Amino acid sequence: MPTISAYRAAAGLAALLVTFAAGAATDAEYLKRGERAWKDVRVLADDDMEGRRSGTPGHRRAAEYVAAQFAKAGLQPGGDDGWFQSVGLRSRTIREENSSAALVGPAGERKLTLGTDAIFSLRSNVAPKLEAPLVFAGYGLKLPQYGHDDLAGLDLKGKVVVVFTAAPKSVPGAAGAHFGSATERWKIYREAGALGIVTILNPHSMDLPWERGAQTRFEPVMSLGPPEEDLLAGMRLALTFNPAHAAPLFEGAPRGLDELLAALKDGQPLPRFDLPWRIRTTTDFNTTGVTSDNVIGVLPGSDPRLRAQHVVLSAHLDHLGIAAVTAENEKADRLFNGAMDNASGIALLIDMAKRFKETKARPRRTIVFAAVTAEESGLLGSRAFVSRAKRKQQDVVANLNIDMFLPLFPLKQLVVFGLDESELGADVRAVAGPLGVTVQTDPQPQRNRFIRSDQYSFVRAGIPALALKTGFEPGTPEAALENEWFKKRYHAPADDLGQPVDLASMGKFAALLEKLALRVADRETAPAWTAASAFKKPRQTAE
Numbered sequence: 001m002p003t004i005s006a007y008r009a010a011a012g013l014a015a016l017l018v019t020f021a022a023g024a025a026t027d028a029e030y031l032k033r034g035e036r037a038w039k040d041v042r043v044l045a046d047d048d049m050e051g052r053r054s055g056t057p058g059h060r061r062a063a064e065y066v067a068a069q070f071a072k073a074g075l076q077p078g079g080d081d082g083w084f085q086s087v088g089l090r091s092r093t094i095r096e097e098n099s100s101a102a103l104v105g106p107a108g109e110r111k112l113t114l115g116t117d118a119i120f121s122l123r124s125n126v127a128p129k130l131e132a133p134l135v136f137a138g139y140g141l142k143l144p145q146y147g148h149d150d151l152a153g154l155d156l157k158g159k160v161v162v163v164f165t166a167a168p169k170s171v172p173g174a175a176g177a178h179f180g181s182a183t184e185r186w187k188i189y190r191e192a193g194a195l196g197i198v199t200i201l202n203p204h205s206m207d208l209p210w211e212r213g214a215q216t217r218f219e220p221v222m223s224l225g226p227p228e229e230d231l232l233a234g235m236r237l238a239l240t241f242n243p244a245h246a247a248p249l250f251e252g253a254p255r256g257l258d259e260l261l262a263a264l265k266d267g268q269p270l271p272r273f274d275l276p277w278r279i280r281t282t283t284d285f286n287t288t289g290v291t292s293d294n295v296i297g298v299l300p301g302s303d304p305r306l307r308a309q310h311v312v313l314s315a316h317l318d319h320l321g322i323a324a325v326t327a328e329n330e331k332a333d334r335l336f337n338g339a340m341d342n343a344s345g346i347a348l349l350i351d352m353a354k355r356f357k358e359t360k361a362r363p364r365r366t367i368v369f370a371a372v373t374a375e376e377s378g379l380l381g382s383r384a385f386v387s388r389a390k391r392k393q394q395d396v397v398a399n400l401n402i403d404m405f406l407p408l409f410p411l412k413q414l415v416v417f418g419l420d421e422s423e424l425g426a427d428v429r430a431v432a433g434p435l436g437v438t439v440q441t442d443p444q445p446q447r448n449r450f451i452r453s454d455q456y457s458f459v460r461a462g463i464p465a466l467a468l469k470t471g472f473e474p475g476t477p478e479a480a481l482e483n484e485w486f487k488k489r490y491h492a493p494a495d496d497l498g499q500p501v502d503l504a505s506m507g508k509f510a511a512l513l514e515k516l517a518l519r520v521a522d523r524e525t526a527p528a529w530t531a532a533s534a535f536k537k538p539r540q541t542a543e
């Protein structure tokens, strides 16, 4: 019997042979491909694009650039009347000087410091003034199918629900993410008569330190305008609490914050109870209407039987724009170039369109290239895209989304969000193996990333979807690099063209994605959800 290492060596050799047999490209070819794609990143993440915030001239310039590249690559325009699909948005900006929040208890009022203790969320059309009792609902999840119900026996009527944005260990990660999204939560709380929501961020899984996130509170917040449905309708208050300052909420309550945080860390069940406080808020904000564009290109399918089915490759073009001036950032760089988030993803769409032209690809199904807007504002451009496709009775059978795929080191592993949810998982494995790339599911499901980018707009409509990024083993130098990237560059002006990037990794990622797109477009049958998937529901091809 071979030792483990001899066994590994043999397996490695076999993988190598397969690699050559499949005609995989060399590192030099990957590098060339990556270098070409990065040229588009250079254009899109240039200061000239002003951070590509939805609804700004900078975003429009970037959209025009993408449309020109799609045209050069021989795609057909798939927008309203040309390349652009116009998306109507409501934009809200806080006037914090006229806004306030306080906890009101038997002993009087306890003022909250906005920005430090808590911040208002303006994704819904919140009430200018509100006073209501608070009820703590633990994770706030009602999932009887997993034996979990935080709302059982709890009266939410006329109250504001206080929850941790997390899910217990007993609920699978993907389901926790889906049912823990703001819109799914609000469906349930609204039905139970709640007036609003106070979310306490989970300190054990925050992408950004509180201070960095809080700095963005003066930026405009958007929601979809008509004809799209307002999924947060009726939400009169949305407040996000700094976990480091949430202790006062639990003063005089049956349990204190520290005890709750300890249980939260291990995903243990949490108690629920009425809090001895009411919340009193004044929220003053300015609302305007804005439009921004999705850019849509189409490569028509070649098979008369399958071409009515669409496979959508998506990436978001928008980013965070230029920050409003505050005391803290006055002298600093305030332009969010968004090179990795997500000019790099758009560059892959352009790369693939060009590549399909160069190789004269003839996919059986129609492939749609969607450079969507307003992802950073809550996946709005992709939701508008999906709902329009539905109204036009377009049959979208799959979505492959690229958002911040982070080519920071060589591509040996691939993280796939949604890997176990549909037959697309097997497609990824089939194309990754011959390239010598192993496939892993989300190593940090508590960060909810399957629902945090545009693939989720498709998933919510019953369309199987995946999002892919460069992967790594925990505890390796690669893990440290990625960790460092999040700390220093995620949603920061330092996500710019000056950062290190592994262009061979980018080229190899593009090659993998190209093979995956073609494989999905050429499948015999449209991909189905796996039987155990939390997202399983029939595709909705018409209203």
Ligand SMILES: [Zn+2]
Pocket: 341, 376, 491
């Ligand atoms: Zn982002």
